Amino acid sequence: MGSALRWLAFAICVAGLVLGQFGRTFDDVRRYGHISDIMQSEWAATNIWLDSTECTVSRGVWLAVCEDGRLIPISERAIADDPGHALLLSAWAAMTGEPATLVDVARLNTLINTIGLVALAALLFSLRAWITSLVLLVRGPIEFLGWMGTSPHWAFIGTVSLAGILPLAIVTRSNRAWIAGGIAALAVVTLIRESIGLMGFALTLGALAATALQRPRPAHLLPRLALMVVLATGALLAPKWATMARDAAFPMAPAERLQTHGLSHTLYLGLGFVENKWGIRYHDEHGADLANRAGIIYCSPEYFRMMWKLYLARIVEDPVEVARIYWEKALQLLAVPTMQPGPPFGIVLAIGLVHLLAATWFGLWRRVGFPQGLPIEGVSLAFLGLFLAQAILALPSHLYAVPVNAFILVLFGAIVEFVARGLWTLAARHRRVTG
Structure with missing residues (x-):
């Protein structure tokens, strides 16, 4: 099958498996329109985002609220909040000429999750991990789009997916378009959630190190690797660039609080x-x-x-x-499932590690014709490990752990594809022997 036909098949899968659930969720969020006139969001920062979009419409400014004719940095009202949602909603308000509403917030979360799902599946498809991509497209709509809300947390599974684009593209030596897209995605991710941006950045550094170690003369790669580190660091600093641009463009009181979770x-x-x-x-x-x-x-x-x-x-x-x-916090995450239905997170992590180590130790990836499965599983397990670290260092809440399901699905898909390719290889060998 030619490249154009393969991508046509991918587009048909997206249309048939993703867009239906996206349309239902995108339409269902109209429920917030019935309450926005009588009550605010339960997430306090969301209400500040909406106030900020009013300031965007009236004064053309972003990441600020208008109070008594003055411009106030949004960090003074939405305390310890990442700037991504407020910035994206202000961009939407600037285009429409109308302040954003709770419906717009819920739809923004739905769009972020959809873009993350399709982008990650497309990257896997470009790597010829076709079954892995299909598993993500089949199961993904439930995990990515089967829920909604007006706090930033509802967009985190799509954000995690976008955070994986750059490290996965680097470690699989994808083309420059995927690398460039991954850098842009990392900047957006960091704007939306600082901790997830740090995960993507850490894995990017790991992917660059792995790439250097795979080459016989890594010194020749140093300029290119250094450039990638600089670009990834710039993406990680996107929240600072956004606030610096605002401060340079508009007269306002200096912010006393940082625009970050910290x-x-x-x-x-x-x-x-x-x-x-x-x-x-x-x-x-x-x-x-x-x-x-x-x-x-x-x-x-x-x-x-x-x-x-x-x-x-x-x-x-x-x-x-x-x-x-x-230790107590680690056990709280390891002992419970993040996917319903599904085994506890600790079992998923153990199965993935055992499969990765066994397949690598016995050199099975190339023998089954799935060498790209090694970096795909490696990046997936790295994300699982980072979410375990997040649970240990911060909190093992289910709300913060659920976004890891994006890469649990990728891990599951990679194992399914490994088994399928292995069976196909055995069947082909049997036909050659008996034929």
Whole structure:
């Protein structure tokens, strides 16, 4: 089958398997239109995003709210919030000339998930992992589009999928179009969710290291690798570029708070997700109380520096207690399924690791005609490991773990394709022997 016919087949699969669920979900979000006039979103930052789009329509500014004729940086109202949703909604408001609504927020989440699903499936298809791509397209609509909401969390599974484009494209030596698209995707991901952007960045560095180690003379790759690191770092800094551009373009009071979740904030409060000797609580109010006692502004640069000091001090003070906390949180994720129905996350991780190690040890990837399966499974398992790390360091909540299902599906699809290709290889060998 020619390349054009293969991509036509892919487009037909997308149309038949994805667009139907997308259309239903996209239409169902109209329910938020019935409540937007009488109540706000339960997620406080969402309401600030909508206020910001009013400022976009009236003043042409982004990442700001208009109060008494003044421009206020959005970080002063949507505290410790990533800027992606607010920025995208402002872009939509600028194009339509109307402030965004709760319906627009839910539809934005649906679009992000759809784009993430189709982009990841398309990359797998371009790698000739056809069964893996098909498994993702068959099961993906339920996981990606079977749910909706107006907080940023509802878009995280699509965001995780986009975060995997760049490392997977690098480690499989895909063409420059996929590399460029992966860099752009990483910038969007970091705008939407800082922690997921960090995952994509970490895997990108790992993919670059793996690429260098695979070459007999890696020194010749150093300029290209250095350029990729610079571009990926630039994508990781997209939130800072967006706020710097806003500050340069519009006169407004300087922001006292950072436009970010803040890693140190999450790490320190993460120690309070289970009972602990220090009385730390996993709640933003606990961090605000610490800031008030120290006489500093909550979520300011000084606050995040203080949280780093507190976090490191707790590790030095009692590393055994910290290890106990992290062990308990790891078990909370490992013991429960992230997909319904499905085995516990720990079982999924163990099956994937055993299959990857066994197939690699016995050199089976090339023998079954599926060498691309090794980097696909490797990237998938790396994401599973990073989500386990997130559960350990931050919180093992199901809401934050569910986005990993994107790469659980890819892992499952790769194993199915490995088995299918293996059976085909055995059947072909049997025909040659008996024929």
